[in-house]
Amino acid sequence: MFRTRFAPSPTGEPHIGNIRTALFEYLAARHQDGKFVLRIEDTDKSREVPGSKEKIMLGLSWLGLAWDEGPEVGGPYGPYVSSERLDLYQKLAKELVEKDWAYYCFCSPQRLEEVKKAQVAKGEIPRYDRHCRALSREECQIRLDKEEKAVIRLKVPETGEISFDDIVRGKVTFQNKDIDDQVLLKSDGYPTYHLAVVIDDYYMKINYIIRAEEWLPSTPKHLLLYQAFNWEIPYYAHLPMVLGPDRAKLSKRHGATSLLEYRDKGYLPEAMINFLALLGWSPKDGRDLLTKEELIREFSLDRIQKNPAVFDKDKLDWFNGQYIRKLEPQELSERLKPFIPADYDKELVKKVVPLIQDRLVTLKDFAALTDFFFVEKLEYDKKLLIQKGKTVEEAKEGLEKAVELVEKSAWEHDALESAFRSLAEELGWKTGELFMALRVALTGRTATPPLFETMIVLGREKVVKRLKEAVGKLAE
RNA sequence: GGCCCCGUCGUCUAGUGGCCUAGGAUAUCGGGUUUUCAUCCCGAAGAUCAGGGGUUCGAAUCCCCUCGGGGCUACCA
Numbered sequence A: 001m002f003r004t005r006f007a008p009s010p011t012g013e014p015h016i017g018n019i020r021t022a023l024f025e026y027l028a029a030r031h032q033d034g035k036f037v038l039r040i041e042d043t044d045k046s047r048e049v050p051g052s053k054e055k056i057m058l059g060l061s062w063l064g065l066a067w068d069e070g071p072e073v074g075g076p077y078g079p080y081v082s083s084e085r086l087d088l089y090q091k092l093a094k095e096l097v098e099k100d101w102a103y104y105c106f107c108s109p110q111r112l113e114e115v116k117k118a119q120v121a122k123g124e125i126p127r128y129d130r131h132c133r134a135l136s137r138e139e140c141q142i143r144l145d146k147e148e149k150a151v152i153r154l155k156v157p158e159t160g161e162i163s164f165d166d167i168v169r170g171k172v173t174f175q176n177k178d179i180d181d182q183v184l185l186k187s188d189g190y191p192t193y194h195l196a197v198v199i200d201d202y203y204m205k206i207n208y209i210i211r212a213e214e215w216l217p218s219t220p221k222h223l224l225l226y227q228a229f230n231w232e233i234p235y236y237a238h239l240p241m242v243l244g245p246d247r248a249k250l251s252k253r254h255g256a257t258s259l260l261e262y263r264d265k266g267y268l269p270e271a272m273i274n275f276l277a278l279l280g281w282s283p284k285d286g287r288d289l290l291t292k293e294e295l296i297r298e299f300s301l302d303r304i305q306k307n308p309a310v311f312d313k314d315k316l317d318w319f320n321g322q323y324i325r326k327l328e329p330q331e332l333s334e335r336l337k338p339f340i341p342a343d344y345d346k347e348l349v350k351k352v353v354p355l356i357q358d359r360l361v362t363l364k365d366f367a368a369l370t371d372f373f374f375v376e377k378l379e380y381d382k383k384l385l386i387q388k389g390k391t392v393e394e395a396k397e398g399l400e401k402a403v404e405l406v407e408k409s410a411w412e413h414d415a416l417e418s419a420f421r422s423l424a425e426e427l428g429w430k431t432g433e434l435f436m437a438l439r440v441a442l443t444g445r446t447a448t449p450p451l452f453e454t455m456i457v458l459g460r461e462k463v464v465k466r467l468k469e470a471v472g473k474l475a476e
Numbered sequence B: 001g002g003c004c005c006c007g008u009c010g011u012c013u014a015g016u017g018g019c020c021u022a023g024g025a026u027a028u029c030g031g032g033u034u035u036u037c038a039u040c041c042c043g044a045a046g047a048u049c050a051g052g053g054g055u056u057c058g059a060a061u062c063c064c065c066u067c068g069g070g071g072c073u074a075c076c077a
Helices: A016-031 A052-063 A086-098 A109-121 A137-145 A193-203 A213-229 A259-264 A269-277 A292-298 A313-326 A329-339 A346-359 A365-374 A392-408 A413-427 A431-443 A451-458 A460-475
Strands: A003-006 A035-038 A102-105 A151-154 A161-166 A170-175 A183-185 A208-212 A235-239
Touching: A003 A016, A003 A208, A016 A035, A016 A052, A016 A208, A016 A235, A016 A259, A016 A269, A016 A292, A052 A259, A052 A269, A086 A102, A086 A151, A086 A183, A086 A193, A086 A213, A102 A137, A151 A213, A161 A213, A161 A235, A170 A213, A183 A193, A193 A213, A208 A213, A213 A235, A259 A269, A269 A292, A269 A313, A313 A346, A329 A346, A329 A365, A346 A365, A346 A451, A365 A451, A392 A413, A392 A431, A392 A460, A413 A431, A413 A451, A431 A451, A431 A460, A451 A460
Parallel strands: A003 A035, A208 A235
Antiparallel strands: A102 A151, A151 A183, A161 A170
């Protein structure tokens, strides 16, 4: 059984890079008919941000990445929150000490700081000097009995090497001598991430560890732990990083990094999924537009790219436009709801939606593109009503004639169009000139949905009113 | 600094020794459709496959070196 997991720590918003990892995990699990579990790795209470666990779950839910086991849904291997598993970590950490795979360290943060400073000053590599490694069992016990603050550190072998076969990178090897004696259990009784992941993954029967490349250097420590516990080593797949335009790890200074920000900016979850899926992976047939179901069908870990991917907002915008255009107008109206002022006439919105569907990049664009349908008074520069080479009088005449025409014309697209084309001819104007003047008079702007559709939605009464207002403007 | 990873159009990528005078997508530019803006369609430009050495009849694909970029180097994750 294929089992993988998403193990975020609740330290803030659901980061786009982490979510991309979650997506890959989800797709791999679904493709393999396996399980996708969510586990909250809250091992650092000092960095924990209240509410972020909920936001992470909200983000996953918004994308439709349902977890099979985890908070809220439960499962056979819970609890799925690290802070509720403290006893386990403590028990196993002590076991490691007994088996001589770990040791108590009583060094104070101050001493550690000094050691590090001295090393750096001497041009050495900063790392723990293994001061407490040699402490005898008896001495440790005495100091423990005195309730002296202590951590438990991994006793890394001094020689030899450790390697593993990464699904995306192939064989990766590290020298034991380069590995630091990692703290496993902190003095506050909490585990570090390194201890917690290994234990949790084992107890939750995780056999595929899919995570970002930033974890590659700590993998040997985890491997050592598996070895110490004599547990079967899982498969590893280290995903390429998601970078900002400057090719550094995607972060706040590059702009929006929270999945929820994209939701609030009017991006569709299906666009987000499609875009993220192609950051470091591509289907065999080279298609760009794939639904979640298609992604599940085609996804495979061995097609994951090794090199990092730059997050390209332009391409995201393109995907979003594609998916907006695919929506049924009815459905689009639904999705638009959170982005539309509550006092807008629902029926009118329904009529407006088909007119701007091809013009939306994000859902948020709706309001700015269509406000003239909903406001009473239009604000615009009357110069826009006067087409190039025309006099004020001519412009006025054109609009006055338009009023007459609107009042008697059949209220139907083709009828309106042919009537206005004739009017242009009668006036001796180019159709484009007349249409633009009308467009400005009716909408107050020069870029709008098609003229006659707009008229019909606006309604005869409002059209007449606005044309008259335009004539009035010119008379001022 | 040390360790590890990576290096094909600006960007996402296809490519696993001959099908590559390197394909697709996006962005850019031009054209067409069109009442504007979009959409849509067509086209162009854009990568001496980071550079240099090998191996081979033949290399983007294999090996080595150099350079460049990134990640890690916490009682953070």
